Amino acid sequence: MIISLDLTSEVPIYQQLRDRIVEGIADGTLPDGESLPSTRQLAADFGINFHTVNKAYDLLRQQGFVRVNRKTGAVVGPTESDEAFVxxxxTRARTLLAEAVAKGVSAAEVLATCQAVLAGFDKPRG
Incomplete structure:
Protein backbone atom coordinates (compact mmCIF):
# COMPACT_ATOMS: atom_id res chain seq x y z
CA MET A 1 0.00 0.00 0.00
CA ILE A 2 1.22 3.46 -0.87
CA ILE A 3 0.54 5.99 1.86
CA SER A 4 0.60 9.65 1.01
CA LEU A 5 0.80 12.34 3.64
CA ASP A 6 0.57 16.10 3.40
CA LEU A 7 3.22 17.36 5.79
CA THR A 8 1.90 20.92 5.39
CA SER A 9 -1.71 20.01 6.24
CA GLU A 10 -3.43 21.25 9.37
CA VAL A 11 -4.49 17.63 9.98
CA PRO A 12 -1.94 16.04 12.34
CA ILE A 13 0.39 13.55 10.68
CA TYR A 14 -0.61 10.73 13.04
CA GLN A 15 -4.27 11.31 12.08
CA GLN A 16 -3.41 11.26 8.36
CA LEU A 17 -1.54 7.97 8.85
CA ARG A 18 -4.45 6.49 10.77
CA ASP A 19 -6.93 7.64 8.13
CA ARG A 20 -4.90 6.27 5.17
CA ILE A 21 -4.50 2.90 6.89
CA VAL A 22 -8.24 2.68 7.65
CA GLU A 23 -8.93 3.54 3.98
CA GLY A 24 -6.53 0.77 2.94
CA ILE A 25 -8.39 -1.69 5.15
CA ALA A 26 -11.73 -0.55 3.73
CA ASP A 27 -10.67 -0.77 0.09
CA GLY A 28 -8.99 -4.15 0.52
CA THR A 29 -5.38 -3.11 -0.10
CA LEU A 30 -4.64 -3.95 3.55
CA PRO A 31 -6.35 -7.31 4.17
CA ASP A 32 -6.69 -9.02 7.54
CA GLY A 33 -3.33 -10.42 8.63
CA GLU A 34 -1.29 -7.91 6.63
CA SER A 35 1.75 -6.64 8.52
CA LEU A 36 2.31 -2.91 8.67
CA PRO A 37 5.82 -1.45 8.50
CA SER A 38 7.58 -0.98 11.82
CA THR A 39 7.16 2.42 13.43
CA ARG A 40 10.84 3.19 12.88
CA GLN A 41 10.75 2.12 9.23
CA LEU A 42 7.62 4.12 8.41
CA ALA A 43 9.00 7.13 10.28
CA ALA A 44 12.26 6.89 8.32
CA ASP A 45 10.35 6.57 5.03
CA PHE A 46 8.50 9.84 5.72
CA GLY A 47 11.26 11.61 7.64
CA ILE A 48 9.05 12.00 10.70
CA ASN A 49 9.44 11.12 14.36
CA PHE A 50 8.73 7.46 15.14
CA HIS A 51 6.57 8.55 18.09
CA THR A 52 4.18 10.06 15.53
CA VAL A 53 3.81 6.69 13.81
CA ASN A 54 3.52 5.00 17.19
CA LYS A 55 0.65 7.34 18.09
CA ALA A 56 -1.17 6.44 14.85
CA TYR A 57 -0.64 2.71 15.43
CA ASP A 58 -1.80 3.00 19.03
CA LEU A 59 -4.95 4.80 17.90
CA LEU A 60 -5.59 2.08 15.31
CA ARG A 61 -5.09 -0.56 18.03
CA GLN A 62 -7.47 1.19 20.43
CA GLN A 63 -10.08 1.42 17.68
CA GLY A 64 -9.73 -2.27 16.83
CA PHE A 65 -8.25 -1.94 13.34
CA VAL A 66 -4.88 -3.52 14.11
CA ARG A 67 -3.29 -5.86 16.63
CA VAL A 68 0.08 -4.85 18.01
CA ASN A 69 2.51 -7.46 19.25
CA ARG A 70 6.15 -6.96 20.27
CA LYS A 71 7.26 -9.86 18.07
CA THR A 72 5.08 -9.37 14.98
CA GLY A 73 4.55 -5.61 15.14
CA ALA A 74 1.33 -4.06 13.88
CA VAL A 75 -0.91 -6.42 11.93
CA VAL A 76 -4.29 -5.65 10.39
CA GLY A 77 -6.75 -7.48 12.60
CA PRO A 78 -10.19 -8.75 11.99
CA THR A 79 -12.35 -5.67 12.37
CA GLU A 80 -15.86 -5.92 13.65
CA SER A 81 -18.50 -3.31 14.30
CA ASP A 82 -19.99 -2.96 17.75
CA GLU A 83 -22.68 -0.80 19.32
CA ALA A 84 -20.22 1.72 20.72
CA PHE A 85 -18.53 2.11 17.34
CA VAL A 86 -21.85 2.56 15.54
CA THR A 91 -22.34 11.10 15.82
CA ARG A 92 -19.29 11.87 13.68
CA ALA A 93 -21.29 11.35 10.46
CA ARG A 94 -23.99 13.71 11.73
CA THR A 95 -21.40 16.42 12.38
CA LEU A 96 -19.75 15.93 8.99
CA LEU A 97 -23.11 16.08 7.22
CA ALA A 98 -24.06 19.17 9.23
CA GLU A 99 -20.86 20.85 8.02
CA ALA A 100 -21.80 20.08 4.41
CA VAL A 101 -25.33 21.42 4.84
CA ALA A 102 -24.06 24.53 6.65
CA LYS A 103 -21.70 25.18 3.71
CA GLY A 104 -24.57 24.89 1.22
CA VAL A 105 -23.90 21.42 -0.19
CA SER A 106 -27.18 20.02 -1.45
CA ALA A 107 -28.62 16.73 -0.22
CA ALA A 108 -28.25 15.34 -3.75
CA GLU A 109 -24.54 16.25 -3.77
CA VAL A 110 -24.04 14.72 -0.33
CA LEU A 111 -25.71 11.47 -1.39
CA ALA A 112 -23.79 11.35 -4.68
CA THR A 113 -20.51 11.88 -2.84
CA CYS A 114 -21.35 9.21 -0.26
CA GLN A 115 -22.27 6.73 -2.99
CA ALA A 116 -19.07 7.47 -4.93
CA VAL A 117 -16.90 7.06 -1.84
CA LEU A 118 -18.64 3.83 -0.83
CA ALA A 119 -18.28 2.47 -4.37
CA GLY A 120 -14.51 2.86 -3.94
CA PHE A 121 -14.66 0.53 -0.95
CA ASP A 122 -16.91 -2.00 -2.68
CA LYS A 123 -14.18 -4.59 -3.15
CA PRO A 124 -13.82 -7.99 -1.54
CA ARG A 125 -11.92 -7.73 1.73
CA GLY A 126 -9.06 -9.99 2.87
Missing amino acids: ADWT
Missing part, protein backbone atom coordinates in the same frame (compact mmCIF):
# COMPACT_ATOMS: atom_id res chain seq x y z
CA ALA A 87 -22.99 5.19 18.05
CA ASP A 88 -19.70 7.11 17.75
CA TRP A 89 -19.66 6.77 13.97
CA THR A 90 -23.24 8.05 13.72
Whole structure:
Protein backbone atom coordinates (compact mmCIF):
# COMPACT_ATOMS: atom_id res chain seq x y z
CA MET A 1 0.00 0.00 0.00
CA ILE A 2 1.22 3.46 -0.87
CA ILE A 3 0.54 5.99 1.86
CA SER A 4 0.60 9.65 1.01
CA LEU A 5 0.80 12.34 3.64
CA ASP A 6 0.57 16.10 3.40
CA LEU A 7 3.22 17.36 5.79
CA THR A 8 1.90 20.92 5.39
CA SER A 9 -1.71 20.01 6.24
CA GLU A 10 -3.43 21.25 9.37
CA VAL A 11 -4.49 17.63 9.98
CA PRO A 12 -1.94 16.04 12.34
CA ILE A 13 0.39 13.55 10.68
CA TYR A 14 -0.61 10.73 13.04
CA GLN A 15 -4.27 11.31 12.08
CA GLN A 16 -3.41 11.26 8.36
CA LEU A 17 -1.54 7.97 8.85
CA ARG A 18 -4.45 6.49 10.77
CA ASP A 19 -6.93 7.64 8.13
CA ARG A 20 -4.90 6.27 5.17
CA ILE A 21 -4.50 2.90 6.89
CA VAL A 22 -8.24 2.68 7.65
CA GLU A 23 -8.93 3.54 3.98
CA GLY A 24 -6.53 0.77 2.94
CA ILE A 25 -8.39 -1.69 5.15
CA ALA A 26 -11.73 -0.55 3.73
CA ASP A 27 -10.67 -0.77 0.09
CA GLY A 28 -8.99 -4.15 0.52
CA THR A 29 -5.38 -3.11 -0.10
CA LEU A 30 -4.64 -3.95 3.55
CA PRO A 31 -6.35 -7.31 4.17
CA ASP A 32 -6.69 -9.02 7.54
CA GLY A 33 -3.33 -10.42 8.63
CA GLU A 34 -1.29 -7.91 6.63
CA SER A 35 1.75 -6.64 8.52
CA LEU A 36 2.31 -2.91 8.67
CA PRO A 37 5.82 -1.45 8.50
CA SER A 38 7.58 -0.98 11.82
CA THR A 39 7.16 2.42 13.43
CA ARG A 40 10.84 3.19 12.88
CA GLN A 41 10.75 2.12 9.23
CA LEU A 42 7.62 4.12 8.41
CA ALA A 43 9.00 7.13 10.28
CA ALA A 44 12.26 6.89 8.32
CA ASP A 45 10.35 6.57 5.03
CA PHE A 46 8.50 9.84 5.72
CA GLY A 47 11.26 11.61 7.64
CA ILE A 48 9.05 12.00 10.70
CA ASN A 49 9.44 11.12 14.36
CA PHE A 50 8.73 7.46 15.14
CA HIS A 51 6.57 8.55 18.09
CA THR A 52 4.18 10.06 15.53
CA VAL A 53 3.81 6.69 13.81
CA ASN A 54 3.52 5.00 17.19
CA LYS A 55 0.65 7.34 18.09
CA ALA A 56 -1.17 6.44 14.85
CA TYR A 57 -0.64 2.71 15.43
CA ASP A 58 -1.80 3.00 19.03
CA LEU A 59 -4.95 4.80 17.90
CA LEU A 60 -5.59 2.08 15.31
CA ARG A 61 -5.09 -0.56 18.03
CA GLN A 62 -7.47 1.19 20.43
CA GLN A 63 -10.08 1.42 17.68
CA GLY A 64 -9.73 -2.27 16.83
CA PHE A 65 -8.25 -1.94 13.34
CA VAL A 66 -4.88 -3.52 14.11
CA ARG A 67 -3.29 -5.86 16.63
CA VAL A 68 0.08 -4.85 18.01
CA ASN A 69 2.51 -7.46 19.25
CA ARG A 70 6.15 -6.96 20.27
CA LYS A 71 7.26 -9.86 18.07
CA THR A 72 5.08 -9.37 14.98
CA GLY A 73 4.55 -5.61 15.14
CA ALA A 74 1.33 -4.06 13.88
CA VAL A 75 -0.91 -6.42 11.93
CA VAL A 76 -4.29 -5.65 10.39
CA GLY A 77 -6.75 -7.48 12.60
CA PRO A 78 -10.19 -8.75 11.99
CA THR A 79 -12.35 -5.67 12.37
CA GLU A 80 -15.86 -5.92 13.65
CA SER A 81 -18.50 -3.31 14.30
CA ASP A 82 -19.99 -2.96 17.75
CA GLU A 83 -22.68 -0.80 19.32
CA ALA A 84 -20.22 1.72 20.72
CA PHE A 85 -18.53 2.11 17.34
CA VAL A 86 -21.85 2.56 15.54
CA ALA A 87 -22.99 5.19 18.05
CA ASP A 88 -19.70 7.11 17.75
CA TRP A 89 -19.66 6.77 13.97
CA THR A 90 -23.24 8.05 13.72
CA THR A 91 -22.34 11.10 15.82
CA ARG A 92 -19.29 11.87 13.68
CA ALA A 93 -21.29 11.35 10.46
CA ARG A 94 -23.99 13.71 11.73
CA THR A 95 -21.40 16.42 12.38
CA LEU A 96 -19.75 15.93 8.99
CA LEU A 97 -23.11 16.08 7.22
CA ALA A 98 -24.06 19.17 9.23
CA GLU A 99 -20.86 20.85 8.02
CA ALA A 100 -21.80 20.08 4.41
CA VAL A 101 -25.33 21.42 4.84
CA ALA A 102 -24.06 24.53 6.65
CA LYS A 103 -21.70 25.18 3.71
CA GLY A 104 -24.57 24.89 1.22
CA VAL A 105 -23.90 21.42 -0.19
CA SER A 106 -27.18 20.02 -1.45
CA ALA A 107 -28.62 16.73 -0.22
CA ALA A 108 -28.25 15.34 -3.75
CA GLU A 109 -24.54 16.25 -3.77
CA VAL A 110 -24.04 14.72 -0.33
CA LEU A 111 -25.71 11.47 -1.39
CA ALA A 112 -23.79 11.35 -4.68
CA THR A 113 -20.51 11.88 -2.84
CA CYS A 114 -21.35 9.21 -0.26
CA GLN A 115 -22.27 6.73 -2.99
CA ALA A 116 -19.07 7.47 -4.93
CA VAL A 117 -16.90 7.06 -1.84
CA LEU A 118 -18.64 3.83 -0.83
CA ALA A 119 -18.28 2.47 -4.37
CA GLY A 120 -14.51 2.86 -3.94
CA PHE A 121 -14.66 0.53 -0.95
CA ASP A 122 -16.91 -2.00 -2.68
CA LYS A 123 -14.18 -4.59 -3.15
CA PRO A 124 -13.82 -7.99 -1.54
CA ARG A 125 -11.92 -7.73 1.73
CA GLY A 126 -9.06 -9.99 2.87
